[in-house]
Amino acid sequence: MAEQKKIMRALAGETLDTPPIWMMRQAGRYLPEYKATRAQAGDFLSLCYNPELATEVTLQPLRRFDFDAAILFADILLLPQALGADLWFVTGEGPRLSTVTSAADFAKLKGPSDVHEHLSPIYQTVRNLAGELPKQTTLIGFAGAPWTVATYMIAGQGTPDQAPAHKLRVEQPDVFDALIDLLTDATIEYLSAQIDAGAEVVKLFDSWAGSLSGDAFKKYALAPTAKIITALKARHPDTPIIAFPREAGDNYIGFAKATGADCVALDNSVSADWAAAKVQVDGCVQGNLASRHMVTGGKDLVDETRAIVKAFSKGPHIFNLGHGITPDANPDNVQLMIDTVRETTTG
Numbered sequence: 001m002a003e004q005k006k007i008m009r010a011l012a013g014e015t016l017d018t019p020p021i022w023m024m025r026q027a028g029r030y031l032p033e034y035k036a037t038r039a040q041a042g043d044f045l046s047l048c049y050n051p052e053l054a055t056e057v058t059l060q061p062l063r064r065f066d067f068d069a070a071i072l073f074a075d076i077l078l079l080p081q082a083l084g085a086d087l088w089f090v091t092g093e094g095p096r097l098s099t100v101t102s103a104a105d106f107a108k109l110k111g112p113s114d115v116h117e118h119l120s121p122i123y124q125t126v127r128n129l130a131g132e133l134p135k136q137t138t139l140i141g142f143a144g145a146p147w148t149v150a151t152y153m154i155a156g157q158g159t160p161d162q163a164p165a166h167k168l169r170v171e172q173p174d175v176f177d178a179l180i181d182l183l184t185d186a187t188i189e190y191l192s193a194q195i196d197a198g199a200e201v202v203k204l205f206d207s208w209a210g211s212l213s214g215d216a217f218k219k220y221a222l223a224p225t226a227k228i229i230t231a232l233k234a235r236h237p238d239t240p241i242i243a244f245p246r247e248a249g250d251n252y253i254g255f256a257k258a259t260g261a262d263c264v265a266l267d268n269s270v271s272a273d274w275a276a277a278k279v280q281v282d283g284c285v286q287g288n289l290a291s292r293h294m295v296t297g298g299k300d301l302v303d304e305t306r307a308i309v310k311a312f313s314k315g316p317h318i319f320n321l322g323h324g325i326t327p328d329a330n331p332d333n334v335q336l337m338i339d340t341v342r343e344t345t346t347g
């Protein structure tokens with residue numbers, strides 16, 4: 001058997017001497033070459049839907065840095081667009097969507113298996129990448145988790161507290177539940193097609209999971225994730241799945257077991273020592289260096305990177321940031337992080 005890629009070994013539960021590394025938003029505005037390709041595409045969405053240029057920006061960080069994975073260049077909001085929502089990005093502000101706040105709005109959306117034609121350029125990008133990536137590099141596909149995607153569809157934009165989504169959840173539970181169910185089924189379709197196109201791992205981003213608690217967390221973060229993972233495992237039993245219930249806090253405990261995820265990605269609000277004891281006991285974890293170190297660098301970056309590698313050294317671990325790298329980051333700090341991880345022996 002050919003030697004397995006490091007990420008696949010960690011996801012299978014192996015403890016490695018040095019953890020594999022990749023970085024959320026590794027293709028992005030901190031790289032001048034990304035900005036140049038985005039300008040060539042015209043705007044962010046045109047870049048996402050252009051397989052040739054989306055392939056190019058996915059590969060750009062790998063030319064600079066020896067990462068163990070590439071993540072498909074796309075966005076979690078392409079799925080709502082495929083379901084019929086209007087989507088546009090306001091420069092300097094972020095995404096805007098047509099809103100879903102009533103049964104009538106919901107009725108206008110398409111069905112789960114109607115998404116493929118709209119998303120076919122994304123599948124083409126995955127096919128391109130599967131053919132072009134170096135053989136030691138793992139290709140990660142992704143989607144937003146239903147709750148997080150719903151927060152954008154309901155509010156029509158990002159919100160600090162997800163209040164419009166909570167309001168719909170409480171005041172019109174039938175509409176809210178129908179939207180979560182539709183997103184759950186459409187996400188199964190979308191990720192399954194990414195796997196068919198060549199994604200070796202898929203990741204579910206639940207960026208706003210931390211605003212759910214108690215039964216609401218179980219019903220809208222945990223249960224949809226479990227349903228998606230169960231359906232994907234039935235169709236693609238050998239494809240590992242990473243779940244990222246960001247800022248879940250104590251709800252990280254038991255999340256992998258309850259959902260069937262092969263790996264739980266950790267934000268940087270939890271300490272690595274706590275997560276090693278409470279979360280890594282169930283399997284692979286990913287994370288959890290604060291993104292600000294990619295801006296500030298120096299001794300602080302080195303110390304914190306070493307501490308994270310050490311804390312997770314007794315079990316399977318994929319080194320990553322706790323959230324995406326920001327546009328003001330310095331690429332030299334990314335190299336310093338990689339060098340530090342690989343110089344820190346975990347034995």
Ligand SMILES: Cc1c2[nH]c(c1CCC(=O)O)Cc1[nH]c(c(CCC(=O)O)c1C)Cc1[nH]c(c(CCC(=O)O)c1C)Cc1[nH]c(c(C)c1CCC(=O)O)C2
Binds near residue numbers: 025
């Ligand atoms: C919530 C969310 C979105 N998108 C995503 C999430 C979940 C992860 C998270 O919490 O960050 C996920 C995402 N977005 C993007 C990727 C590509 C893969 C990667 O490099 O990680 C991934 C995995 C590209 C992107 N998605 C976006 C950019 C910046 C767009 C640009 O070039 O102007 C990139 C590279 C835009 C985007 N897309 C979204 C927002 C809120 C914004 C605006 C904020 C910002 O500008 O950073 C929605």
